[in-house]
Amino acid sequence: MKSLLAGALVIGIGGLVVSHAQIPQGALPLDPSRERGASITPAYEGWYPNPDGSFTMLVGYYNRNSKQTLEIPIGADNKVEPGPADQGQPTYFETGRQWGVFTIKVPKDFGTKALTWTIVSNGEKQSIPLTLNKGYPIAPFKELGMGNQPPILSFTEGGPKFTGPPVGMAATVTGTVGQPLTLNIWVEDPKAPQGEAGRGPASVATVSLHKYRGPGTVTFAKTRLSATKQGEMVSTTATFSAAGDYVVRVQANDESGEGGGGFQCCWTNAHVKATIQ
Secondary structure, eight states: OOSSSSEEEEETTTEEEEEEESSSSOOSSSSOBBBOOEEEEEEEEEEEETTTTTTTEEEEEEOOOOSEEEEEOBTTEEEEEOOOSSSOOSSOOSEEEEEEEEEEEOOTOOOOOOOOEEEEEEEEEEEEEEOTTTTTTTOTTTTTOOOOOOEEEEESOOOOOESSSSOSSSEEEEOOSSEEEEEEEEOOOEEEEEESSOOOOOOOOEEEEEEEEEOOOOEESSSSEEOTTOOOOOOOEESSSSEEEEEEEEEOTTOOGGGGGGGGGGGGEEEEEEEEE
């Protein structure tokens, strides 16, 4: 049986904190989306322990606008506190629900302390507390009921492998303004479903690409790629409109779909730094 605690979600709205357990994938059950002018709500997916005794908090967001993406630089309108305002959160907010896009690691003695992520968008302030509340533990690396595990990504053939929530930069690439930059991604999934006899897996994983940070627009030749066999390389190009440093988020979903169907397993997010000249 899947744990009823996995996938706990907390939404902060104007100082009011509302807890939801086992939220299904898709829109959060709050205000309906509008094309433009609506707010962005931070979403706390939950926390998990690390081998060294520390803890990691997994965080996403929900942009209620169906057509309006927003750039919100680090500062008064996009900050984590106390501590440095910049703790790895996105500055580009695409539409819809985005699951587990960044993590914050806290020490083993964090206890009952809290961090707060605040976003001000379209004139509306939304904040969410991030705590080690006993009701919000998650198991992002292995679903306890079926033993499902998140897909595995590599950015060089035979190179380091990344699975589960994003931690640091998985890869660094360089490119030129206006010139397509090729992104190659090798994909595996330990629990990929099998197709018909003799035909191998029906699908290993679906990979999607997203702008996460950066000074200009990012245009992907393909935003979604399908890997149909273990270890397959999938490729697309990204074209950057301005010079500077960017972060591209690469997400891989198995058959459980976006957000793991409401459980915080099993998908993978990895961050790729792109330096564009």
